[in-house]
Amino acid sequence: MKESLRIKPVRPFTKEDIPQVTDMFQRLLLVEGPSMRALSPAALPEYFEQIFFHHPWYDEAFPSLVYQESDGKIIGFIGVVTRPMLLRGQPIRLAISFHLMVEPKSRSSMAGMHLLRTLFSEPQDLSLTDGAGLVGRKVWEGVGGVTAWLYSLHWTRILRPTQHAVDLLATRKAISPLARTLSPLCYPADAVAAWMLPRRFSSPPTQYSEEELDVETLLHYLPQLTKVAAIQPVYDDHSLRWLLAHADQMKHFGDFKKVLVRDSRREVVGWFMYYLKPGSTSTVLQFVARKDAAGEILDCLFNHARRHGAATITGRLYPRYMQELSDKRCYFHRDGSWVLVHSNNDELLNVIHRGDAFLTGLEGEWSLLF
Amino acid sequence: MMPIRESIKPIRPFTRDDIPQVADLHRRVFGVNGTPSQHPISATLLKAYADYLEAIFFRNPWYDETMPSLVFQESTGRITGFLGVMPRRMSLRGQPINVAISSQFIVEPGNRKAVAAVQMMKAFLSGPQDLSLTDEANNISRKLWEGFGGVTAQLYSIHWTRMLRPSRYAASLFASVLKERKLLSPFLLAAKPVCDLVDAIAARKLPHRFSQPRPEVEAEELNLEKMLLCLSEFSETRTLWPEYDDRSLSWLLETIARKTQWGDLRKLVIHNARGEVIGWYIYHLKPGGASNLLQVMAKKTSIEEVLDHLFYDAWQQGSLAVSGRMEPQFMQAFADKRCLFNCGTPWVLIHSRDPDLLRSIHYGDALLSKLEGEWCMRFR
Numbered sequence: 001m002k003e004s005l006r007i008k009p010v011r012p013f014t015k016e017d018i019p020q021v022t023d024m025f026q027r028l029l030l031v032e033g034p035s036m037r038a039l040s041p042a043a044l045p046e047y048f049e050q051i052f053f054h055h056p057w058y059d060e061a062f063p064s065l066v067y068q069e070s071d072g073k074i075i076g077f078i079g080v081v082t083r084p085m086l087l088r089g090q091p092i093r094l095a096i097s098f099h100l101m102v103e104p105k106s107r108s109s110m111a112g113m114h115l116l117r118t119l120f121s122e123p124q125d126l127s128l129t130d131g132a133g134l135v136g137r138k139v140w141e142g143v144g145g146v147t148a149w150l151y152s153l154h155w156t157r158i159l160r161p162t163q164h165a166v167d168l169l170a171t172r173k174a175i176s177p178l179a180r181t182l183s184p185l186c187y188p189a190d191a192v193a194a195w196m197l198p199r200r201f202s203s204p205p206t207q208y209s210e211e212e213l214d215v216e217t218l219l220h221y222l223p224q225l226t227k228v229a230a231i232q233p234v235y236d237d238h239s240l241r242w243l244l245a246h247a248d249q250m251k252h253f254g255d256f257k258k259v260l261v262r263d264s265r266r267e268v269v270g271w272f273m274y275y276l277k278p279g280s281t282s283t284v285l286q287f288v289a290r291k292d293a294a295g296e297i298l299d300c301l302f303n304h305a306r307r308h309g310a311a312t313i314t315g316r317l318y319p320r321y322m323q324e325l326s327d328k329r330c331y332f333h334r335d336g337s338w339v340l341v342h343s344n345n346d347e348l349l350n351v352i353h354r355g356d357a358f359l360t361g362l363e364g365e366w367s368l369l370f
Numbered sequence: 371m372m373p374i375r376e377s378i379k380p381i382r383p384f385t386r387d388d389i390p391q392v393a394d395l396h397r398r399v400f401g402v403n404g405t406p407s408q409h410p411i412s413a414t415l416l417k418a419y420a421d422y423l424e425a426i427f428f429r430n431p432w433y434d435e436t437m438p439s440l441v442f443q444e445s446t447g448r449i450t451g452f453l454g455v456m457p458r459r460m461s462l463r464g465q466p467i468n469v470a471i472s473s474q475f476i477v478e479p480g481n482r483k484a485v486a487a488v489q490m491m492k493a494f495l496s497g498p499q500d501l502s503l504t505d506e507a508n509n510i511s512r513k514l515w516e517g518f519g520g521v522t523a524q525l526y527s528i529h530w531t532r533m534l535r536p537s538r539y540a541a542s543l544f545a546s547v548l549k550e551r552k553l554l555s556p557f558l559l560a561a562k563p564v565c566d567l568v569d570a571i572a573a574r575k576l577p578h579r580f581s582q583p584r585p586e587v588e589a590e591e592l593n594l595e596k597m598l599l600c601l602s603e604f605s606e607t608r609t610l611w612p613e614y615d616d617r618s619l620s621w622l623l624e625t626i627a628r629k630t631q632w633g634d635l636r637k638l639v640i641h642n643a644r645g646e647v648i649g650w651y652i653y654h655l656k657p658g659g660a661s662n663l664l665q666v667m668a669k670k671t672s673i674e675e676v677l678d679h680l681f682y683d684a685w686q687q688g689s690l691a692v693s694g695r696m697e698p699q700f701m702q703a704f705a706d707k708r709c710l711f712n713c714g715t716p717w718v719l720i721h722s723r724d725p726d727l728l729r730s731i732h733y734g735d736a737l738l739s740k741l742e743g744e745w746c747m748r749f750r
Binding site for chain 1: 509521524525527528698701702704705710711712713714715725728729732733734
């Protein structure tokens with residue numbers, strides 16, 4: 001038995017592997033995202049230790065995995081964070097996998113497939129990744145995973161059209177000086193656009209009040225407001241604090257805003273969490289609304305982001321709010337990462353394909369990134 | 371006792387004798403051009419309605435007395451509700467299934483509106499079909515449908531638009547917004563040459579976004595025989611697939627081709643350099659407006675070439691944009707070809723007691739294009 005274990009190339013990730021894995025991460029993944037380049041690679045070992053060994057749901061039975069060659073060199077890695085969820089009130093275990101990487105010279109070894117096969121053979125009910133690229137998607141589908149089409153869509157709402165256009169121009173090196181010159185004109189131009197087309201470029205004032213969302217309120221209301229979904233998340237004080245604290249650290253996505261919305265009777269209507277980037281694109285991590293109040297929460301969100309200078313706001317589609325997002329003049333697109341799932345439980349997969357799972361950025365890898 | 375009980379049932383199959391009443395109901399509630407009318411129906415319009423209702427609901431090639439259209443009749447004899455039904459044939463993993471498409475769901479506004487709507491929907495969904503489908507539903511129908519155990523096929527409720535002449539398309543959208551205000555319409559008309567110039571510059575400066583290069587693949591007219599062959603050849607690519615024969619496909623294409631207000635019907639089959647069929651598309655061409663795609667199918671590895679050909683063809687014929695309904699297996703290709711997506715109404719709603727059938731649709735593993743839906747059942 002010991003002999004067969006020794007020759008298996010896929011084994012659990014240990015703390016001793018951190019230097020090799022962070023080195024690989026730095027060379028293969030850190031260079032890909034421009035926002036990531038702003039971070040110090042020196043923080044990587046601490047990040048890997050915190051995320052994969054000290055997350056609140058850590059369980060030795062569901063380790064991250066490495067692919068090690070016979071000479072001891074690690075050529076592949078897949079990070080795994082498991083967490084509890086509920087399927088129609090019954091506990092299930094979700095394994096979020098991310099940072100799948102294989103040394104380019106060793107890709108013929110099919111290490112990625114071996115890593116995923118091993119992950120899929122673990123006893124979790126559902127495996128999920130929500131940051132997969134095209135190659136990752138092919139590997140997942142090659143070993144039995146499927147694409148969650150609906151959750152792979154994103155929505156965007158333009159809040160300040162001219163600012164958005166200038167923001168786009170600024171990304172093109174040749175005309176970025178022109179964009180800087182035009183920038184001061186954006187504020188009056190957007191004010192005119194909001195005046196001329198109020199339904200498109202301004203949200204109606206709401207009767208709701210906004211306040212900082214705290215962990216206690218979130219813990220209290222999350223089960224109530226997400227129970228309409230067949231799959232809903234489960235948090236306790238420790239896990240939610242840990243997750244939000246980590247989300248708050250990801251400053252390169254913007255300033256993390258958590259806003260609770262109450263009606264005139266001080267009852268909770270919903271909340272939103274997003275990364276605010278004034279003058280650019282803000283990114284929504286989660287928004288939740290009381291039944292029939294999704295439109296109002298979106299108005300509050302768009303007003304909040306516009307007030308704080310965001311040019312556009314974007315987020316991943318939670319299919320339940322498809323109509324409300326459309327009514328609020330969002331457009332939808334499919335770019336960037338794919339959401340991929342694997343399960344041996346047909347009912348679980350059906351729920352996801354129907355769009356009946358509460359899976360926002362907070363429940364996926366987004367809030368666990370470096 | 372039985373005849374008396376039967377006579378007081380408000381829901382019953384639609385018969386030819388009901389055509390005048392249903393025509394009047396349709397006109398009063400839906401209107402001819404989207405505007406409800408309370409004026410008496412003219413003889414010409416009544417004739418047009420009669421021909422339409424007869425052709426679509428009694429003379430369609432799938433007509434089946436066991437899956438009739440339904441009317442809601444008050445005790446006075448007055449018809450206050452109508453639900454049009456068209457049976458279809460599909461196959462699920464090669465096994466034949468019966469599909470019933472519902473369309474033209476009309477209920478007279480009034481005290482008994484809710485009763486009529488609920489009872490007709492209940493009667494329709496409890497029919498003998500394996501799959502009930504509607505693909506142009508509004509939010510009210512969606513709530514009603516889901517109340518009876520139906521579900522929304524969200525993947526198929528996504529629509530895409532590919533701009534071909536972005537500046538002119540934006541101007542046409544802007545003009546449609548301003549139409550009611552009658553403000554800047556003359557200005558926009560005068561702006562057409564400027565828009566053309568902007569589009570030409572955009573195509574030159576950003577060719578990967580706005581130019582339509584001549585495709586390398588070849589196209590030819592998709593006639594009935596070829597389409598039947600193509601459908602047969604590609605049937606393995608989805609678990610749920612429509613089944614047509616010579617008569618039914620011919621009727622469907624002729625019915626759709628008559629809807630000239632949507633533009634001319636273009637049907638093209640695409641070949642690669644070796645002469646193999648790699649896909650096809652069918653669309654209503656609208657020069658100077660947005661063309662409407664009814665069906666696109668391609669080999670998994672060839673969808674980008676087929677879409678390139680479609681966009682080139684529509685652009686060459688003067689379209690400002692092409693829009694259509696999502697074919698989920700090609701979602702990435704639509705995104706790569708810079709299509710914008712729109713989600714929501716009109717909804718595609720489904721109902722079935724067979725979980726395998728529902729799974730096929732939720733997984734995006736069904737060919738459910740506009741040809742398989744209500745498009746051919748529209749009045750005009």
